[in-house]
Amino acid sequence: MTDANSQSRPGGNRTPGPIDVTAVAELATELESNVADVIVGHGEAIEHVVTAILGRGHVLLEDVPGVGKTMLARAIATSVDCTFSRVQFTPDLLPADVTGVNVFNQQTREFEFQPGPVFGNVVLGDEINRAPPKTQSALLEAMEEGQVTADGETRDLPEPFTVIATQNATEPNRTYDLPFAELDRFMKKLELGYPDPEAEAELLGRTVGHHPIDSLESVTDRKTLIAARETVATVRVERPVREYVTRLAGDTREHAHIGVSPRGSIALLRAAQARAAIAGRDYVLPDDVQTEAPVVFPHRIRTTDRDRDAETIVANALERVPVE
Known part of the structure; x- marks a missing residue:
């Protein structure tokens, strides 16, 4: 211990x-x-x-x-x-x-x-x-x-x-x-x-x-x-990573009736910080964000299209939104 x-x-x-x-x-x-x-x-x-x-x-x-x-x-x-x-x-x-x-x-x-x-x-x-x-x-x-x-x-x-x-x-x-x-x-x-x-x-x-x-x-x-x-x-979260998370959340808002809230963006960054720490790093990578987004974002999304579930919207956002 x-x-x-x-x-x-x-x-x-x-x-x-x-x-x-x-x-x-x-x-x-x-x-x-x-x-x-x-x-x-x-x-x-x-x-x-x-x-x-x-x-x-x-x-x-x-x-x-x-x-x-x-x-x-x-x-x-x-x-x-x-x-x-x-x-x-x-x-x-x-x-x-x-x-x-x-x-x-x-x-x-x-x-x-x-x-x-x-x-x-x-x-x-x-x-x-x-x-x-x-x-x-x-x-x-x-x-x-x-x-x-x-x-x-x-x-x-x-x-x-x-x-x-x-x-x-x-x-x-x-x-x-x-x-x-x-x-x-x-x-x-x-x-x-x-x-x-x-x-x-x-x-x-x-x-x-x-x-x-x-x-x-x-x-x-x-x-x-x-x-x-x-x-x-x-654990450090540099501005490009913060902006990446912001773009991901914004993409869900554009493609869903209710998208990810700012609270959801904060939760994703905190999860990414923990992901980086357990990897022994004191800084967050976009990979940390991409690993955590599929379990942090979907339950915060509401759709009106039965053919498009929240998990698909998040997966599409991760494919569509570039890492800059």
Whole structure:
């Protein structure tokens, strides 16, 4: 387990400082390898989740039941020695069940705030689209601003804070569509898919006895993860790369009813910074942008043409927009 250096803040508090970019690359490799002990045959998806966490983003996993969405989220959370909480979204779940509520204390004769499960470092929102939009929207402020406002008082969420949500894709009559504003707050939307026969056979061999998640141990701690995220935030993004991302986003706006928002462009750059860091670089290349765009952009796009889906629009933009 890697320890992060720390630096002083006003008031004497200690907070982790950035670490070397090579240490970030090593950390990412350790995390991916640890999660791969549990999740078989989805190395690319694991890497995408790790880059999202390092890039200060949130992840939405959508697929059929039983392919490992929840287990992937649990394995990521277990790999980092930090607080983990889980919200099982159901139709009767209320916003206060997620954010917390003020409870009257009979002894002190005062109201005390009881924090909800959103006050965790890694929050698993299981089957988030089973809850109605009002409850889903309870995460909007938390995901964008890292804080929760309840009964007129705003409280900061712990650092780091990452939401990994799963979405049921097979029962449209029993689920609710996520508000577009909430979708836009997820850095990435991923689909795992079924494993190939060899990977599934390996998975069966690992899980017929005790499940490997039961013996999984952490490979890093909260302070080191914060330091790694600080390092990723310092990865250089030169003006030509920023302009390239701007042109990509603009192209989606020209060819869709709703194109990628500026928030989406920021998410792509942060994902590209993380991609560069795990490659051991302190600068972003257009290749980093091109690798991340297919999982960062599509869920932010809405089309009116049934023959043109969001993935195709992004793929066309990557082919059409030149790197200058």
